[in-house]
Amino acid sequence: MKKNILFVDDEPNILDGIKRMLRPFREAYDIRFCENGSRALELMGEQPADVVVSDMRMPGMDGAALLNHVQQDYPHAIRIMLTGQADDTAVLKTVTVAHQFLAKPCAPERLKEVLARATALHDRLTNGHLKNLVTGIGTLPSLPSVYAKLQETLKDPEASLDDVAAIIEQDMAMTAKLLQLVNSSFFGLYRKVDSPARAVKLLGLDTIKVLVLGIQIFSEFKAPGQKAALARLWQHSMAVAQCSKRIAMEASDNLDLINNSFIAGMLHDIGRLLLLSHLGKDYAEIIQTAEKQGIRLETEEAARLQTTHADIGAYLIGLWGFNGDIIEAIAFHHRMKELEADRLTAALAVHLADHYYYLRYPDQVVGKPPVLDTAYLERLGYAEASAEWMTQCQSLLETDDDQ
Known part of the structure; x- marks a missing residue:
């Protein structure tokens, strides 16, 4: 048609x-x-x-x-x-x-x-209601503590761009929206900006203040009963972002791969944020069912919604004009065998980081934990390297625990 x-x-x-x-x-x-x-x-x-x-x-x-x-x-x-x-x-x-x-x-x-x-x-989305929901969204909510800290910092006359950037790069919703804006063709940049800190510096403090305090480009997460789930999701996303970046750095000196892996790691579960904030109790029931039955969260999502948080997140990030490597990582990080590749990609870095995170924090898993695609690793020749990457990521996570 x-x-x-x-x-x-x-x-x-x-x-x-x-x-x-x-x-x-x-x-x-x-x-x-x-x-x-x-x-x-x-x-x-x-x-x-x-x-x-x-x-x-x-x-x-x-x-x-x-x-x-x-x-x-x-x-x-x-x-x-x-x-x-x-x-x-x-x-x-x-x-x-x-x-x-x-x-x-x-x-x-x-x-x-x-x-x-x-x-x-x-x-990409066959569920008409969800397609309307995702396409109709202009912005996504942020962790209340991060949102409050950003508001406070921007009202401080002594605040610097570095202060603001340090806050924004901690939040998946803020990161996604800011990169969507700064990477638009309107700004005429010769290459994609894949760092929240770089985006803040390009826009400048005055523009950031207009966006946040005037136009209110960011918002606070207010779904009742879901703030604890959001806090866990935030912690998970930040950790996976750091681990994905570490894996890419260990495997390659390609800056595009390294930066894409970090952004993809931070945004890989942005579909869950969208569902938490807009479906409320209905999505809470999906999570509860997955936990009670010990099944994969994506399995229950597919049964109830005819799609998964990965596809929803990829759809939104695609709408917002992000590059294909990041979209692929969000869409395929749970099903690597469907992604044709002969090298390390941001998707594989996120797939590994996601698995390593839940090995370290099994109590954070919703339902059945994601399975490492060992056949995929062997086909690409990364079976041995992945063991070393796991050690690197576990050390990184331990360091975060100590802070």
């Missing part, structure tokens, strides 16, 4: 250029064009689009307002902002409603790549 894409821009020349650019894809996509937000909403009412690509500055209803309407009324739609004129304040207005940002003029290959990826994501 063709995916429906709607382009909205008040400049006819821009729309004509996009029409010409995408003409070869008429068999793959059903593409519509209009010149203002009001008409776009009329077209959405007639036939909801799978992807909406909107200019920012338009007379009447601007792109931020349009995408806000789309987010509320058509949560399944992937929302992309295409702009070349908006100032920083205008762009920041859209950070909780746009999944991705593209700068004008957008290179044809870049636009085609983003559209192909966005439309492919629609087939």
